[in-house]
Amino acid sequence: MANYNTEREGQLDFFKTFLPLINPNLSLDDILADDNDGVLNGNLLEFKLRVNDLNAVLFQCVKYMSALRIKGKPVPANVIIVDLNAEQAYFYRSVDYLTDIEKVYEGGASKANVGFIGQPYLEKYAYGADQLAVTKLIARLKQNEFTQIHIDENCIVGWATAFYKAVPTARKEDFIGDDTGKHKTIGEIRNPSVFAEYIYPYTGATNVKFQYLMDKLNDTLQKKNLGAFYTPEAYAEKSHELLRMAIDRVPTGNDYVIIDRCAGTGNLEKGLTDEELSHCILSTVEYYEYKVMQEILGSKVRHIIPPVEAADTFQAGLVKGADALSKEFVENPIIKQYIDDPNCTIILFENPPYAETTSLEHQRTGAGKKSSAWKRSFVVSEMKKQVKGAVLNDLGNVFIWSAFEYYIRQSTDSYVVYSPVKYWKSQHLVDNEFLAGFAFNRRHFHTNIDACIMVALWGGDVCSDESINLEGFDIEPDGNLSKPVSVPVNKVHDLFSTKYYEKGQFADESFDGILIGLNGLEAKDDVKKRIKPFYSDEMLGYMVADSVGFDNPDAKSSLLVAGRYNGNGFYVRKDNYLEKLPMFCASRYINYNREWTERARIMKSGDGADRFNADVSSGKLDQWLRKCLLFTCVEMQNHMRTFTGSDGRFYRNELCMDTTNGETLASEDLKQLVCGEDEKRIIAQWNVLLDEAKKTAEYDSNLTYGVYQIFAEIDTSYKDDEGKTVWNNLEVHSALQTLKTLVKDYYNKEIVPMLFEYEFLK
Structure with a gap:
């Protein structure tokens, strides 16, 4: 009998004993890859200090195998349950439980397992006392067979x-x-x-x-x-309200058609009445979606493009004649007959594909160019004659532009379209009349991001609205829509870079300085540097407050002691840095406001620059700017660090409150901040953090520390034998966590309202 205190201890000892006899080339990382106790060859293992209910443990294993199936991973043929302290193992075959394995389970695998009825184990190995049992167990663990599963929609x-x-x-x-x-x-x-x-x-x-x-x-x-253009059923049904509003706009006596150029399998149209479907013209460019759509809706709609499959319809997975961005499609005679008929009203009803090929997702896969074939299309070439800039990088924008260019031609025509709001809010692609609209949560569109998607009903007339209001709906766990919330959307015109970035020269500027990486230290030699290593004694640091939106906010927001290697920002002067800090503050908004209604709706803007600059000059904003300074000093994305650069200069973090080695620029200016209880709590907690940091072995008394440098160099950790995080300096970590909570509350209470007031956020 063994006497293990923890399951982890026994598990590691088991593998240490048996792995060398089975496959010495395997590591624990190879075996422990799927949140279970290990898959070794064709064996799923489950360890317990003491097995009290074999059937309950067996059911836990069934749940693990269900998860493997759903992930597209082989289901081991054998199940080995190990009683560590009794030094006994029990063998089952997974095929005997295939029906249960092919179910979907919610919650933790170790929960609610009592009552499962399993078959008797097939073999028991008393490996602690019987050498023959040991050899049988080793032979079993060497087996590398798997149980075949059935493919279904869950896996x-x-x-x-x-x-x-x-x-x-x-x-x-x-x-x-x-x-x-x-x-x-x-x-x-x-x-x-x-x-x-x-x-x-x-x-x-x-x-x-x-x-x-x-x-x-x-x-x-x-x-x-x-791109992706799946539409959740609950949202599709809600958007039918907008479609029916469009149908109500059809003049008496007119025919009408509902065109969806990117219908997929037609899930956006499911739930329409037979009468409504009889007016639909559907198309999709992906071959297997086209076939499913034909089977489901072919007999109910007016037309599918192309109407029937021909020998050459399949073209490398796509459908010939169904590319909505091709000249062939724009001139398709089936659709053209309705567009050319003045007594026919055109309604487009679409969830266009969303593919932004400048996104980090594309660049990480190295597929930016390969997956931009649509950029060489006829419609894009025509769009470029009228539209310039980043708006051309989004496939959805091409669908939206072409809808108004080629299909919407009368005031009573309509376009019901799903897309992030930026095409109207900041890119100004559409200037038509907004009639109604909803805001939906992007997470439910086969993505992992909480963000705002707008579905809008646009009319055929031009309109110059500066703001619109949407009804917002999330989807509840039961599949129903949540209660509506008001989601206003306001246009953005000016960028930070055009209104606020520093463009003046420095008196003693030179280009013999250093460049910094995102981690606040000198950039490595192997990274591509896009700016020159500028230096000036008048320079406080370098700020990046890039992009109008909040995609990848940490890469678009930086404060560094010298220029960032890839640019996109400006050098901050010591004599006017306070008035630049609201840009940095605004760039942190989404990190403290993660609700789905905020991302992709709230954006950064320079629209209030004239009013802001006037109030700065009058002194009206002196106290608020110092509140922004306090926030900046304790915000984790302020990556200014103190160190000696390779240029021989000592770079000191001046945007922090560590006065151990003398006052900083920030500490001097914060003396003029009128502190209420909130400010006092933050400053007191900062002092607790710094005091704890000074007690550690990692602390260097020659440096001036900000929050980020303490986090990066002192708040370090490691993983213990059970895979749990252990902090090297628990007191520092605890103090830092408390400070983060105070910072979030302070930001939303004291900083955010004025960011909206002066239109840094819209």
């Missing part, structure tokens, strides 16, 4: 991801292809090859079962090229 996305990872050159037809159309590639799910050991052939004649997941089944490159 197909996981297996698609695994397939494209295993076969990087594969396309969608290689995964879900069938023999129902003219193009008869039989995909992996129907004739397993790569996953022959792991999955049963899918026997569904078509892919209708996966209609709501078709956008997630595209190969990686196709996902980027086509």
Whole structure:
């Protein structure tokens, strides 16, 4: 009998004993990869200090195997439950529980397992006392077999991801292809090859079962090229209200058509009446979505583009003639007959694909250029004749521009469209009459981001509104819409860079300084540097308050002791730095206000610059600017550090409250701040943090510390044997966590209202 105090201790001892006898090349990281106790070859292991209920532990293993299936990972053929202190192991076959494995479970796998009825174990190994049992257990753990599972809508996305990872050159037809159309590639799910050991052939004649997941089944490159345009059912149904408002605008006696150029499988149209469907013209450029749409809606709608599949319809996974950005589609005679008819009202009803090829997501995959094929389309070339700048980087914008260019031609025509609000708010792509609209949470559109998506009803007339109001709806866990909230949207005209960035010269400027990385230290030699290493004694540091929106806010917001290696900011002067701080403060908004209604709706602007500058000059904002300074001194994204640079200069962080080595510029200016209770609490907590930092071995008395430098150099940690984080300086970590809470509350109470008042935020 063993006497382990923790499960982790026993687990590690077990692997230390048996791994060298099974596969000495395997590490614990290889085995412990999926939040269970380990998968070793074709064995799922579950360890307990003492097994009190074999069936309950077996059910926990079933849940782990269910999770593996959903992730697209092989389900081990064997289940080994290990009683550590009794030194006994129990063997089960997973195939005997396949029905349970192919269910979906909510909550923790270790919860609510009592009452499961399992079969008796097949073998028991008393490995602590019986050498024969040890050899049998080793033989079992060497087995590398798996239980085949059935593909369904719960696991197909996981297996698609695994397939494209295993076969990087594969396309969608290689995964879900069938023999129902003219193009008869039989995909992996129907004739397993790569996953022959792991999955049963899918026997569904078509892919209708996966209609709501078709956008997630595209190969990686196709996902980027086509964008995502899945619409949650609850939101689709809500947007039907706007569509019906558009139908109500159709003049008496007119025919009307509802055009959706990016219908996918038609999920946006599901729930429309047969009468409404009879007016629909649908198209989608992805072949397997086209086939599903034909099967579901082909007999109900007025037209599908193309009407029938021909021998050459399939073109590298796409549909010939269905590319909405092609000249062929713009001139399609089926649609053109209605556009040319003055007695027919045009209604576009679309959730356009969203693909912004300058995004970090594209750049990380190295697929920016490859997934920008749409940029070479006919419609984009025509759009470039009228529109310039970053607006051309967004595929959704091309659909929106072309809707008004080629389809909306009368005042009673309408466009109901899903898209982030920036096309109207900051890019000014649309100047038509806003009739009504909703705000939805982007998280439910097959993404992981809480952000605002607008679905708007636009009319055919021009309008110069500066603000619009949306009704906002999230989706509750039960699938129903939440109660509505008011979501106002105001236009943005001027950028920070055009109104507030410092453009004056420095008296003693030179270009023999250093450049800084995002972590506040000197940039490495191997990074591409876009600016010269400027230096001046008048220089306080370098500020980046880039972009109108809040995508990737930490990369778009910086305060550094010298120039940032990739630019996009300006050098801050010591004599006027206070009036620049609101830009930095505004750039932190989304970090402290993460509600879905804020991201992609609230943006940074320089629209209030004239009023702000006048009030700064009059002294009206003196106290508020010092509140901004206090916030800046304790905000974690202020990455100013104190160190000696490779140029031999000593760079001191002047935007902090550490006066150990003399006053800083910030500490001098904060002497004029009238402190209330909130300010006093923050300053007191900063002093607690600094005092605790000074007690540590890592503290260097020659440096002047800000919050970030304490975090990066003193608030360090490591992982213990159980994988838990252990802080090297617990008192420092605790003080820092308390300060963060105070900072958030202070920011939203004292800083944010004035940022909106002076239109730094809109």
